[in-house]
Amino acid sequence: MSSTTSFNATLLGLRERLTAVRYADRPRLARELDRLFARKTPDAQAQKAAAALGQAIDDSVARVERLRALPLKIEYDAALPIVAHREEITKALQERQLLVVCGATGSGKTTQLPKICIEAGRGTLGLIGHTQPRRIAARAIANRVAAEMGTTVGAAVGFQIRFTDRTGPDTRLKVMTDGILLRELEHDRQLRNYDTLIIDEAHERSLNIDFLLGVLKRVLPQRPELRVIITSATIDPQRFAEFFGGAPIIEVSGRSYPVDVRYRPLIDDAEDSELSLTEGIVAAMQELDREERGDVLVFLPGEKQIREASDALGKARLHATEVLPLYSRLSTRDQELIFEKHGTRRIVLATNVAETSLTVPGMRHVIDSGLARISRYSVRGKVQRLPIEPISQASAEQRKGRAGRESPGICIRLYAEDDFIARPQFTPPEVLRTNLASVILQMAALELGEPQDFPFVDPPDTRQINDGYKLLQELKAVDENRVVTSVGRQISALPLDPRLARMLLAASHHRCVAEMLIITAFLAAQDPRERPADAQSQADQKHAAFADPHSDFLAVLNLWKGFAEQNAALSSSQLRK
Numbered sequence: 001m002s003s004t005t006s007f008n009a010t011l012l013g014l015r016e017r018l019t020a021v022r023y024a025d026r027p028r029l030a031r032e033l034d035r036l037f038a039r040k041t042p043d044a045q046a047q048k049a050a051a052a053l054g055q056a057i058d059d060s061v062a063r064v065e066r067l068r069a070l071p072l073k074i075e076y077d078a079a080l081p082i083v084a085h086r087e088e089i090t091k092a093l094q095e096r097q098l099l100v101v102c103g104a105t106g107s108g109k110t111t112q113l114p115k116i117c118i119e120a121g122r123g124t125l126g127l128i129g130h131t132q133p134r135r136i137a138a139r140a141i142a143n144r145v146a147a148e149m150g151t152t153v154g155a156a157v158g159f160q161i162r163f164t165d166r167t168g169p170d171t172r173l174k175v176m177t178d179g180i181l182l183r184e185l186e187h188d189r190q191l192r193n194y195d196t197l198i199i200d201e202a203h204e205r206s207l208n209i210d211f212l213l214g215v216l217k218r219v220l221p222q223r224p225e226l227r228v229i230i231t232s233a234t235i236d237p238q239r240f241a242e243f244f245g246g247a248p249i250i251e252v253s254g255r256s257y258p259v260d261v262r263y264r265p266l267i268d269d270a271e272d273s274e275l276s277l278t279e280g281i282v283a284a285m286q287e288l289d290r291e292e293r294g295d296v297l298v299f300l301p302g303e304k305q306i307r308e309a310s311d312a313l314g315k316a317r318l319h320a321t322e323v324l325p326l327y328s329r330l331s332t333r334d335q336e337l338i339f340e341k342h343g344t345r346r347i348v349l350a351t352n353v354a355e356t357s358l359t360v361p362g363m364r365h366v367i368d369s370g371l372a373r374i375s376r377y378s379v380r381g382k383v384q385r386l387p388i389e390p391i392s393q394a395s396a397e398q399r400k401g402r403a404g405r406e407s408p409g410i411c412i413r414l415y416a417e418d419d420f421i422a423r424p425q426f427t428p429p430e431v432l433r434t435n436l437a438s439v440i441l442q443m444a445a446l447e448l449g450e451p452q453d454f455p456f457v458d459p460p461d462t463r464q465i466n467d468g469y470k471l472l473q474e475l476k477a478v479d480e481n482r483v484v485t486s487v488g489r490q491i492s493a494l495p496l497d498p499r500l501a502r503m504l505l506a507a508s509h510h511r512c513v514a515e516m517l518i519i520t521a522f523l524a525a526q527d528p529r530e531r532p533a534d535a536q537s538q539a540d541q542k543h544a545a546f547a548d549p550h551s552d553f554l555a556v557l558n559l560w561k562g563f564a565e566q567n568a569a570l571s572s573s574q575l576r577k
Contacts, residue, residue: 003042004041004042006042007042007046007047007050008037010050010054011033011036011037011050014033014050014053014054014057015033017057017061018030018033018057020061020064021057021060021061021064021125022060022063022064022125022126023125023126023192023193023194023195023223023225024126024188024192024193025056025060026192027192029053029056029057029060032049032053032056033053035049036049036050036053063169064124064125066170067123067124067170067172068121068124070151070156070170070172071150072118072149072150072151072156072172073148073149073150074115074118074119074149075148076112076115077108077112080107080108080112081103081106081107081108081252081253081254082101082103082107082108082109082112082113082252083108083112085101085250085252086116086119088250089101089113089116089229089250090116090119090120092248092250093117093120093122093196093227093229094120096247096248097220097224097226097227097228098216098220098227098228098229098230098244098247099228099229099230099247099248099249099250100229100230100231100232100237100240100241100244100247100248100249100250101113101229101230101231101232101249101250101252102231102232102233102237102249102250102251102252103231103232103233103251103252103253103254104233104252104253104254104256104401105233105254105256105359105398105401105402105405106254106256106359106401106405107252107253107254108252109200109231109252110141110200110231110359111141111144111145111148113130113198113229113231114128114130114145114157114173114175114198115145115148115149117173117196117198117227117229118149118172118173122195122196122227123172123173123195123196124172124195125195125225126192126193126194126195126196127171127172127173127174127193127194127195127196128172128173128174128194128195128196128197128198129174129176129181129191129193129194129196129197129198130173130174130175130176130197130198130200131175131176131177131178131180131181131197131198131199131200131212132175132176132177132178132200132201133177133178133200133201133204133206133208133209134177134328134353135161135162135177135328136326136327136328136330136335136353137353138159138160138161138175138176138177139159139161139164139175139332139335140335140336140339141159141175142157142158142159142166142173142175143336143339145157145173145175153166154166154167154168154171155168155170155171156170156171156172156173157171157172157173157175158171158173158174158175159174159175159176160174160175160176160177160180161176161177161180162177162179162180177208178199178206178208178209178212179208181197181212182208182211182212182215182442182446185215185446185448186445186446189447190219190222190223191215191219191223191226192223194226195225195226195227196226196227196228196229197216197226197227197228197229198228198229198231199212199213199216199228199229199230199231200231201231201232201233202230202231202232202240203232203233203236203237203394205427205429205430205431205457205458206430207430207431207434207439210429210430210431210456210457210458211442211446211448213230213240213243213457214448214454214455214456214457215448216228216244217243217244217455218455220244230244230247233394233398236426237249237251239457240457243455243457254401256401256404256405257404257405257406257407257408257409258404258408258409259366259400259401259403259404259408259409259410259411260408260409260410260411261400261411261413262410262411262412262413263413263415263416263417263420264280264283264284264287264412264413264414265414265415265416265419266279266280266414266415277300277305277308277309277369277371277414278305278308278309278311278312279312280369280414281298281309281312281313281367281369281414282312282313282316284367284412284414285313285316285318285347285367286316287412288365288367288410288412289318289319291410292364292365292410293345294345294364294365294407294409295345295346295347295348295362295363295364295365296345296346296347296348296363296364296365296366296367297348297350297354297360297363297365297366297367297402297403298347298348298349298350298366298367298369299350299351299352299354299355299366299367299368299369299372299399300349300350300351300369300371301351301369301371301372301373301388302327302351302373302388302526303325303327303329303351303526304526304530305369306325306327306349306350306351307325309349310323310325310349313347318345318347320344320345321344321345321346321347322342322344322345322346322347323346323347323349324337324338324346324347324348324349325348325349325350326338326348326349326350326351326353326354326360327350327351327353328351328353338360338361339361346362348360348363351372351373352372352391352395352399354402355395355398355399355402359402359405360402362406363402363403363405363409364403364404364405364406364407364409364410365403365409365410365411365412366399366400366402366403366409366410366411366412367411367412367414368396368399368400368411368412368413368414369414370390370391370396370413370414370415370419370420371388371389371390371391372388372389372391372395373386373387373388373389374386374387374388374389374391374427374433375430375433375434376389376433376434377433377434377435379467384434384435384438384497386526390415390419390423391423391427392423392424392425392426392427393420393423393424393425393426394425394426394427395427396413396420396423399411429457429458431456431458431460432458432460432464435467435468435471436451436460436464436465436467436468437468437469437471437472437475437477437498438497438498439451439460439468440465440468440469440472440478441472441477441484441488441491441492441498442492444484444488444489444492445489445492445493451465451468452465469482471498471499472488472498475487475488475491475498475499475502476488476502477491477498477502487502487505490505491505496520496524497524500520500523500524503516503519503520504516504517504520515557518556518557518560519553519556519557522556522560528559529543529559543555545562546558546559546562
């Protein structure tokens with residue numbers, strides 16, 4: 001046999017073995033193999049390159065085999081409704097590229113689907129990516145699934161959120177925020193790092209989720225081996241199925257007991273006056289205590305309302321009761337407290353992070369304020385805002401579903417039944433209530449093309465797109481031909497409203513970045529200055545100490561400077577007081 005024939009036989013053998021390597025390695029190894037096939041004479045250098053390629057293929061195959069052999073415990077809780085659909089889901093994964101799993105609160109879809117995928121052999125040729133809308137949920141789910149599978153976080157199960165990456169070489173399941181997966185598109189256009197993707201809580205229809213759904217619609221024809229599971233609460237799953245050309249829907253019932261819904265609008269019948277939100281919560285807790293004690297989940301719109309309710313419940317002197325807050329900015333340790341075993345009755349005060357993304361264990365009753373912070377674009381102010389608004393009927397039903405998970409429960413809604421009936425059925429998708437300037441820049445950074453050409457589930461109208469481009473032209477982020485400029489690329493790299501990001505870039509030229517960082521942080525967040533209704537004059541007096549006659553922004557800088565001085569002089573407990 002000639003050396004050329006022998007060399008070609010070696011290369012053909014390598015080509016056959018390429019089907020066993022990880023998906024992420026295949027393009028690189030295939031390119032190297034094509035280069036070797038193109039060599040006319042198999043000299044010593046070519047032989048050496050072929051040997052190196054063979055070793056790289058061996059290494060990739062060995063990793064696949066190692067992952068396949070990991071000793072993982074795959075056990076299911078038969079009480080979870082999704083377990084009854086295990087075979088149906090496994091069969092659909094084999095036969096279809098994409099399926100929609102529609103399950104009510106408490107069906108077990110978030111924690112059990114990754115195990116079903118691993119049992120079906122997924123997560124070896126690529127990762128199983130499991131996206132969550134919120135960081136707090138990504139971390140909690142990774143901890144829960146790792147514990148159930150007898151492994152540790154960072155081993156077979158890992159998670160990645162902004163500033164934290166707990167994945168390793170043996171990771172088969174990676175739980176992450178949807179923003180992290182979107183960022184990976186910058187260097188992995190076809191998401192080859194994954195063999196399976198679970199897009200969880202798709203019904204929330206955040207901007208990131210809509211981006212991902214559009215990207216997947218483009219990627220799936222190019223990657224026939226990729227499997228995608230879209231999970232939704234019982235909110236319009238048909239919409240997702242139709243978007244992907246008639247994907248199968250697997251409906252899973254929730255595990256729940258009867259929930260008694262009571263409407264208690266914030267009115268004091270005795271005095272015919274209006275109650276504050278905190279007074280309504282205390283009254284609802286007292287009503288529950290007269291009938292049936294049990295852990296209570298209270299839904300509130302934000303941190304400020306959580307603090308106020310916590311103070312009010314503390315003063316109410318409820319017997320043997322622990323009050324815990326739950327919101328995304330809490331420290332990891334404080335977030336994990338809600339999952340620990342406890343002896344006393346517990347009241348968890350949560351934002352809508354507990355509505356769908358996260359299951360708080362042991363909750364028997366729910367008190368629903370009917371409010372949430374909902375991102376909206378202000379046409380007048382030309383900035384994205386987070387006003388407190390009444391939630392939709394679908395969100396209210398999701399909140400109700402958090403009661404009665406383990407026994408019959410009560411859901412007290414702090415608004416009238418007429419108010420509930422008048423509310424919209426669903427919350428509009430974020431893409432229809434956001435300024436498209438940031439969307440256009442994000443699409444440019446990820447090279448996703450023009451907004452009007454992108455396959456959105458609900459495409460924005462032309463007027464919205466034109467308004468977005470108009471703002472970007474004012475900021476010099478795009479030119480008159482709507483091409484993104486170098487300034488626009490810098491803006492897109494900052495996780496901020498484009499106007500605030502532009503302020504920071506201008507500050508770098510005027511050498512005042514430190515000051516502008518404080519001002520942009522202030523504008524991007526909720527105003528820290530509080531003006532309670534019962535202490536308005538005292539609040540005005542305190543705020544006046546930081547006022548500046550020339551600018552409100554200078555007042556913000558004075559406030560930060562005052563805080564920084566106190567921070568340096570006082571201990572952490574004194575500073576909190």
